[in-house]
Amino acid sequence: MTAQILDKLGRPIRDLRISVTDRCNFRCDYCMPKEIFGDDYVFLPKNELLAFEEIVRVTRIYAQLGVKKVRITGGEPLLRRDLDQLIAQINEIEGIEDIGLTTNGLLLTKHGPKLYDAGLRRINVSLDAIDDALFQSINNRNIKASTILEQIDNAVQMGFEVKVNVVVQKGMNDDQIVPMLEYFKDKDVTIRFIEFMDVGNDNGWDFSKVVTKDEMLNIIQQAFEIEPVPPRYYGEVAKYYRHVGAKSKFGLITSVSESFCSTCTRARLSSDGKFYGCLFSAVDGFDVRALLRSSASDEEVKETLKGLWHIRDDRYSDERTEQTVANRRKKKINMNYIGG
């Protein structure tokens, strides 16, 4: 039994998000625009990514500090070779109760069975449109939404609990909310709509592009009869609703209009092995990879990770204003290094 580790704002550490690659097979404008991530773009060489044994070691140490949930992100994590072997090893770590994966879904049919056998049960698929032409224009790789929907169906068939995450941007895909809800209404999939945030440095964000939770609710209530679902646990980021009379629920994530920094229990490791206390960090993260590759013992690594959590005071979304957005422009870590 470990004593609870709290940060400067009294938040415990519970979740660890690990980016296992900076590569992706999509080129979405707001994450990896094709003008920047072209054919000549140099991704991290293999030895700069955390090796599986390093990820397992650091996760074991984090579990001793209170981490219970691990989420594997990217880039696109299904591009990391033998990911199932990593999942199987994390699944064995004492104290880890839950492993999730965030993916664009394209390779689910191919890799799903092995991941399931390795112990993965929960998958979040990022899908920002259900209209084929619109989705193709978003991913810049000519991938149809129907292709991803098929992958999602297959994943559900395999036994995964699947959530679909939609980042809603005004004038871009807000007309997808109703058709997507309609499509998933009677499926065993939870869909969540997320307010557009200024993640990374290339997503062209400003306040006018945010569709707030209240605006989304307004759109939804004009089309469906819905009722709220009470929160299930401390720090649950989505506010859930269900269609009256239906089993499936859907969520709204109020990252901008009602931020949830006060219950943010997430530590992040970027694909190059740096620690970040926040998705919006503007300072270079602490180099955990170098620490793991030094002669430091597990106990020394643990003390350092504990210290990093103790000094964490990030609450960017609570403080977001035109000014803070401008101040951090071009200084944040890019999304393909840290996931969403």
Ligand code: SF4
């Ligand atoms: S802005 Fe940072 S501290 Fe706040 S909820 Fe998001 S990741 Fe957590």
